[in-house]
Amino acid sequence: xxxxxxxxxxSGKTTLSALFARHLTHAGAPVLAIDGDINQxxxxxxxxxxxxxxxxxxxxxxxxxxTELKNYLRGTNPRIASPEAxxxxxxxxxxxxxxxxxGDDEVHARHVVRAGDVPLMxxxxxxxxxxxxxxxxxxxxxxxLYLNHLVDGPGEYAIVDMTAGADAFASGLFTRFDLTFLVxxxxxxxxxxxxxxxxxxxxxxxxxxVIGNKxxxxxxxxxxxxxVGDDLLTHLVHSPWVRAAEQGHGQGDxxxxxxxxxxxLTVLREAVDAHPRDWQALHRHAVDFHxxxxxxxxxxxxxxxxxxxxxxxxxxGPTPQP
Numbered sequence: 001x002x003x004x005x006x007x008x009x010x011s012g013k014t015t016l017s018a019l020f021a022r023h024l025t026h027a028g029a030p031v032l033a034i035d036g037d038i039n040q041x042x043x044x045x046x047x048x049x050x051x052x053x054x055x056x057x058x059x060x061x062x063x064x065x066x067t068e069l070k071n072y073l074r075g076t077n078p079r080i081a082s083p084e085a086x087x088x089x090x091x092x093x094x095x096x097x098x099x100x101x102x103g104d105d106e107v108h109a110r111h112v113v114r115a116g117d118v119p120l121m122x123x124x125x126x127x128x129x130x131x132x133x134x135x136x137x138x139x140x141x142x143x144x145l146y147l148n149h150l151v152d153g154p155g156e157y158a159i160v161d162m163t164a165g166a167d168a169f170a171s172g173l174f175t176r177f178d179l180t181f182l183v184x185x186x187x188x189x190x191x192x193x194x195x196x197x198x199x200x201x202x203x204x205x206x207x208x209x210v211i212g213n214k215x216x217x218x219x220x221x222x223x224x225x226x227x228v229g230d231d232l233l234t235h236l237v238h239s240p241w242v243r244a245a246e247q248g249h250g251q252g253d254x255x256x257x258x259x260x261x262x263x264x265l266t267v268l269r270e271a272v273d274a275h276p277r278d279w280q281a282l283h284r285h286a287v288d289f290h291x292x293x294x295x296x297x298x299x300x301x302x303x304x305x306x307x308x309x310x311x312x313x314x315x316x317g318p319t320p321q322p
Contacts, residue, residue, distance in 0.1 A: 001272050002147060002158045002176060007183035008193045009164035012213040015242060016183050017161040018045035021118045022254055023265040024157050030101055032112070034160045035059070035122040036143050036173075042161045043122070046115035048245035048252030059113045061124025062146065063139035072106060073097050073149045079309045086309075087298045088141025089172055089290035091283065092149050093311030101152045116252075121146075140173055147176040148286055151318060154276065165193055172289030174200070176282075179207045179272050184228065186212060186220035191227040198231065204285065209233040209271055211264070234267040236260070279317040 003020070007013040014037065021033040035042035043056040062069060070083035077095035080086050092098060102108055102119055112119050123139050143160065152158055160177070174180065182197050184190045194210060201208040212224040212235030224232055237260050245252045254262075287310050294306035 001152065001154065001156065001178045001277070002150075002160070003272055004160045004162050004174070004177040004180045005183060006162045006180060006193070006197065007164065008185070008190060011164075011183040011185050011190060011193075012236075013164070013181075013183040014041050014045050014161050015246070016181070016211060016213065016236070017159055018042060018118075019242075019254075019257070019261075020265055020268055021046065021157075021159045022116065023262075024159075024269065025117050026254055027269075030156045031118055032101055032158050033115070033118050033120050034143060034146075034158060035120065036140055036160045036162050037123075038125075038163050040122055040125050043115040043120055045246075046118045046120060048116070048248075057113050057115050057120070059115075059120050059122035060111050061122050061139075062111055062142035063124040065110065066142050068110075069107065069142055069145060073099075073145060077311075079311060085302060085304055085306075086145075087290075087293060087302070087306065088144045089286065089293045089298075090145070090148070090306070090309050091286045091290055091311075092316050093309070093314045096149060098151045098316060099146070099149050101150065101156045101158060107146070140171060144171065144173045144176060147173075149316075151316060153318060154273065157272070172285065172292070175204055175206060175285035175289065177206070178275065178277055179209060181233075181268065182208060182210050182231075183213050184210050184224065185214050186216075186223045191224070194228060194231070205281070207275065211235065211268070214238050233271055234264045236264050279315055283315045 005013040005017040021031050024031045033042060033046060047056050067083050070086040073096060074080040074083065074086055075095050075097040077093050079093055080090065099105060099107060111121050123143055150158065182194055184194055197208060208231060210228045210231045211233060215221055215235045216238050221235060237258060239258055239261055241257050290310065291307055298306050
């Protein structure tokens with residue numbers, strides 16, 4: 001199952017991404033955390049036991065090896081002549097290499113490291129050479145390709161910490177998830193991003209649930225209920241444990257997290273597990289955004305008819321069509 005964490009900058013989405021990934025890992029579930037934020041802090045959040053002054057682990061960035069990733073994923077797909085012909089939205093077809101979560105393949109072998117107890121993959125930072133000539137979505141294309149070719153099942157979790165604000169809707173990546181968690185503080189600014197996400201999510205049939213964060217009392221909770229309504233799934237209270245972990249104090253023992261906040265993490269897992277994946281709908285979104293990109297810019301950029309990359313008789317899944 002694929003989960004995105006989104007929200008306003010400073011809402012706590014990276015912290016909650018890490019807490020949820022650690023919660024699932026401690027429960028014995030297969031988990032891959034993916035840092036898809038322009039500010040790459042997920043590794044640090046996943047490793048609260050790291051000694052002060054010690055640099056957190058760094059995952060070899062997906063975006064820095066985009067050509068190799070494309071070449072591997074296209075496999076023997078006759079519709080994709082070269083990695084240069086493959087764009088971020090190119091969907092898999094017959095002959096493409098599909099990935100299993102944390103599988104024995106060169107993509108996971110090259111790019112996955114362990115941050116604390118959690119396997120981690122990262123998009124990569126926005127580098128000086130990108131300034132003025134590229135946007136971060138060009139890097140997020142590597143994550144989109146990865147998810148397009150990932151065959152994950154119930155009880156397996158790919159957790160992506162996304163860019164802040166409504167910027168995630170600038171590409172089709174937002175349709176690659178089974179559930180999107182929007183983290184909102186109990187303030188007007190905190191819920192402002194929610195309204196943008198809500199409208200876009202409804203347009204495309206994307207499941208969206210709001211997590212209230214840093215709630216200090218009944219007034220905060222009432223505010224969130226009034227502003228968010230039935231989309232409010234659960235909330236976390238202000239956490240001295242989180243603050244201490246972020247300051248490098250204590251050992252980051254998840255069992256010491258406040259009982260209400262531990263229960264909220266259980267609610268998140270129940271929400272993710274509640275709806276089995278519709279592979280047909282997931283692939284339909286992938287094809288739709290690929291055709292949009294082909295028409296908008298990619299046909300012109302590549303000199304190819306990229307609509308021809310769509311295999312009309314193929315839908316990926318645990319038992320892909322022959």
